[in-house]
Amino acid sequence: MSDHHHHDDHDHHHDNHYSDMQARVKALETLLTAKGLIDPAAIDAIVETYETKVGPRNGAQVVAKAWVDAEFRDWLTRDATAAIASLGFSGRQGEHMRAVFNAPDEHNLVVCTLCSCYPWSVLGLPPVWYKAPAYRSRAVMDPRGVLAEFGVTLPEDTRIRVWDSTAELRYLVVPERPAGTERLDEAALAALVTRDSMIGTGLALSPEALALQPEAAR
DSSP: OEEEEOOTTSOGGGGHHHHHHHHHHHHHHHHHHHTTSSOHHHHHHHHHHIIIIIHHHHHHHHHHHHHHOHHHHHHHHHOHHHHHHTTTOOOTTOOEEEEEEOBTTEEEEEEOSSSOOOOHHHHOSOOHHHHOHHHHHHHHHOHHHHHHHTTOOOOTTOEEEEEEOOSSEEEEEEOOOOTTOTTOOHHHHHTTOOHHHHHTSSOOOOHHHHHHSOGGGO
16 A cells, blocks of 8 residues: 655755765865865765765664654654754755654655655755656555565555655654563664655664674664
């Protein structure tokens, strides 16, 4: 079962300045590299850090607090923008946030069908596949198949809700808390929250799964 929430009345061109910015940055990077002033490998390492570590760690703190603090979870449900801002994370363009919560019988998946609206303030840089036309179209038409390709196989009776991000409203998926984590504190819980689990293309890690991950991937 799937449910697609599509927003036809918003302007998806707001992210065009990112493309312009990326072009400017690339031009500057090329110039500085040619002059021997920067090492492209160092730039790649910085981008990788922000894409996979710094950004998603913000969202992971939000999720972990929602897991342990019922009042914060309620606040996140009612006014995600304010709740997230209370932890020091807010949108740079004034966009609002909405938190959607996974449950045993419901799974949430986020996409931006016409461009690549993404909650930068909590997840950092969007992954390349999030911007790809194949993901943007198939997430709507075949969300269960897309999830399977990411290694997430859900029971047939699980409802899948697809949320379409906009210039004004972006989504954060709060994954289910893994079993066997009752004794963990917020910091330990945050380590279990992956970027993909906050987009909906993954699940939060179990402590056992985290232990098997290479140190560099954490």
